[in-house]
Amino acid sequence: MHWLITAAAVAALTAAAAWIGPGGAAAKAPAAARGGPDPAAADYPVDCGPYGITVTDHAVSDLDGDGVPETIAAVHCDAGAGSPPHGLYVLTDPARGASGPRVALTLVDPAEGMMLENLTVSGGTVSVRLLGYSSVDVPRSAPDQRRDVAWEWTAGTLALRAAPPPGSY
Template sequence: MQPSAGPALPHTRTRTVHWISTAAALGAIVAAGALVQPADASPTAARAPKAPVAAPDPRAAHYPLDCAGSPVDVVSSVSGDLDADGRPETVAVVRCQADTGTPPSGVYVLSVPTTPGGAPVIAETLVNPKDQRSITGFRLDGRTVRATVLGYSSPDTPRCCPDLKRSYAWEWRQGRYVALPGPLPNSI
């Protein structure tokens, strides 16, 4: 190494302030790179499927009903993107087919099959048929499922003639479906 030809120049000495300003400049560059993303890098675009997906077919699903040999009857169904993931869901009202009486209904949310050509998957049960309920006024209002749920005040009430009635809405909130019951009849 050769000795310097004279006294050290002031701009050639490194000081703490030089290191701090260099670190701040590098940090700003890294932060700017993290904030700048391609136009299609939004969270919705990342989750949205590349090609349109058909809504699940409610007649192709396998429902957890014990119909004692009778077929399952899909009474009504609606489809839409209920959870805003870019893929449609189908909500189906189903019950066992019966010649007489009113068998209890179930309300199920179906998602797309997990395998190509497979059956739709039951993602959620909104009304369980074991609760002995019937459904009327079933519809989709935006992303909200609405229905009137009919029930029985006692086991002695004939199954043809429900004597309880309440409106319900179901919405997707924070990763799950939430039941929003309407006011009780004769309530203020």
């Protein structure tokens, strides 16, 4: 009887805690719920052969100020090992009759062989750190080049603005 009463009390306490929830906690809405296109539903212009595509980072912002948010997505092939290059894409709502978001702009093409870090979006500016290699002799797991870049919404397009290379100032 003691175990039955204890089990009932634990169940009641668990149900009450789940119903009330922790004070001040708020769940983060997925990108689609915030109004931006879902990066997992896009068809990226990347040939991964037998592997799928992994979205490694994304952000939602109204880049052009038209009241409709875009999603900026960093993706790479899901090769399972190594350091595959990234692509960076701007996604917009699907074209009429299409089922998934549309890739409106490619900011970084995976063919460039870059990896990405520190994706941030603020208003009409997309910022990222590009990681690359000075030669084919550099191991693909240890990029030895880095550069911070940003694209700013200017005159109806995203214009690239690169920071000076490290050590050049």
